[in-house]
Amino acid sequence: MFTNFITPAGRTGFYHRPASRTKRACQPFVRHAFVIFAIDNRPGENVYTKPADTMTPTIKDVAAHAGFSIATVSRAINAPHTVNPVTLEKVRQSIDALDFRPSPLGRQLRGERSRLIGVVLPTIANPVFAECLQGIDELAAAQGFRLMLMTTQYDAERERHAIETLREQRVEGLILTVADADTHPLLDELDHAGMLYVLMHNDTVRRPSVSVDNRLAAFEGVRMLIAHGHRHILMLAGTLAASDRARLRHVGYSQAMQQAGLTPAPALEIDFNADELAPSVLAHLTGSQRPTALFCSNDLLAMVVMRGLRRAHLDVPRDMSILGFDGLAMGELLAPPLASIGSPNREIGCSAWRRLIARIDGTYADASLSLTLPYTLREGATIAAISSHADAASARRSHETTPAAAQSGSSYQAAHSAG
């Protein structure tokens, strides 16, 4: 009835070969450090010894403990209604007793879904992305998906590595924000491989994406500045000048300037991770030819610039008006509250999620691949009106400008959707 044997791996154990007439046979049963075998005991009368704590119990352990086959255990877990209630109860007790939890590996290996989604973000230090992630996480948790997160710091090589890693993990889809979506070979690769993904914040019509219309938003924002009488407006951008978003925002800036007969300037690049503004930048902003208004490519940058100006004893908005981009909740807590073009970050995350799931489930009926969400113009109090003939120098001397004048731009307070 029992046959002593040596497994190929060199482990010893006993193999119970049931007589052919025996109704319920038991599985061979070997754990690394010790030998266990289930005698042909009646359910409940088990002889099972719980494996060492470090050994995660498997379905076999449960089966042996309960005195049933692994198939029955599997059914008890995945289709409880198909098993005898008494059996079910016994199996459940064994599961509890062993603290068993089914390994997703076995399941996935069987070709089931991994219910795993990869998220690739430049950084989570920027609340813009943290807010997106928050939205994604909320939905993922509700729908029983797991998230695997990787950050890239805007680095192309890390983007590649992240996507590679995530694909290895057999994610069902990817949600990502890349530096530059249009010219991204990796995304072509994903398309080609049939790997489903949705971009966030990457403003492109060529790929599945969710974002605001960066160009239009910037255009409207700068128009507002112009409507406040500003004629010398500079755009500041972060190190992500290689980013599609920053570029589009600069296009919007340029168009607004040109429409008003003004000359757009190249974006001034800022390292907004530095503690201080670079001297050359500060010179730009404080010199006699300095602009009266600044359009910052993102809110974090705007905040750093505001601090720099304050240290240079320039008052915002009296000496300099500031408009940010992102609509960071934090901006409202500043003094004065930061005027900003707001993107619905959390909603971008949620939308990206929904679209990805729709693609995965094949219910992605929408022909248009990219989704453009409405942005908002948050007035804040960092924008002051100046008389149209005022130049930088007079603006600095002028005391007639008042923060309250910023309210006059309220006609711009609107939600735009570029559908």
Place this chain on the structure above:
Amino acid sequence: MFTNFITPAGRTGFYHRPASRTKRACQPFVRHAFVIFAIDNRPGENVYTKPADTMTPTIKDVAAHAGFSIATVSRAINAPHTVNPVTLEKVRQSIDALDFRPSPLGRQLRGERSRLIGVVLPTIANPVFAECLQGIDELAAAQGFRLMLMTTQYDAERERHAIETLREQRVEGLILTVADADTHPLLDELDHAGMLYVLMHNDTVRRPSVSVDNRLAAFEGVRMLIAHGHRHILMLAGTLAASDRARLRHVGYSQAMQQAGLTPAPALEIDFNADELAPSVLAHLTGSQRPTALFCSNDLLAMVVMRGLRRAHLDVPRDMSILGFDGLAMGELLAPPLASIGSPNREIGCSAWRRLIARIDGTYADASLSLTLPYTLREGATIAAISSHADAASARRSHETTPAAAQSGSSYQAAHSAG
């Protein structure tokens, strides 16, 4: 030589049974939608058809494509030096041609490490946790680990679910911040199950953790306020009054007050997710009995309170001094820059990571389970000195108070380590 057969799954295919003398035999080869078989071709002369794009290639595909066995492919990947260079090259070409990437599932199934770490955070909307995560992510990426992230919104049930999910995923360890570490049954469970974890921010000596000494930090912070002449100091805490950190901070506050012969007040609870301060709270802060200084349990809260005060036309720090907790980078960008007790969030994340890995690798020699990191007192400019006899009313009228006076507390500017 070829036997037509029907697999149990109902798929048809051809099985190549090599004559016993045949040197190189081929594996049976069946894909879902179509039949492929590798003829006993010489390497390089393959008859393999690439499967549909949606089908992730497996090691079998590579083997068939290259005309070798899966064992050889496996070796080519994991132990290149053991295979014939010519073979190796052919296999590599097949891998490239099919864009094959080994599934971690198969590997893990073989009992290898999952190289997966679970991270459980209350929220990533709070930069405190985003910064921690950033630190963790950096190290994880460098060491080839993957991160699985779940957030809990301080909810016990979600904490339970997150840990459960992560354990199912067979993470090698957990890094987490829970609402209350000492009385957490889940953590006992983890201990009991031998599941390795490290807490972040949870200030407890009973469990593996990394944090600052919240009590001492609050104590020193409030002492600084007292040294600036404040006698009526209130502590504000968020909805996380059920949090161990907030509680310890309140203990520190109370001790500092008592040491100075002052009467500590219960913490005033604030919902800092709300847009506005609750009227009752505002009444507390603006009434005739109002305090001259506020100790806020976290920076986000401090910022919301500052905005509330501004709207109530109270000036910070002239009418009210504010001390926060967290040392959020953002706080420095405020006007005035927020005084805060800083915890090295990023470093907390990194340390937690290192300790977890040390535990996993079994190199965790340190007898002390909890690590206390030094905090800093960031002066900022939201704290003003008042003359020791001043009460709230006179403080409001007084103009002799100057933000610069905050500098007088610089003797407190120090790093403390409660080892």
Place this chain on the structure above:
DNA sequence: GTGAAAGCGCTAACAG
């Protein structure tokens, strides 16, 4: 140097 085969944990098809 290479191939055959076992087995990791699990599900599902099938048999009884």
Place this chain on the structure above:
DNA sequence: CTGTTAGCGCTTTCAC
């Protein structure tokens, strides 16, 4: 209602 068995993708003896 329950058990047997094949097989998911991979690594790893062992044999040739």
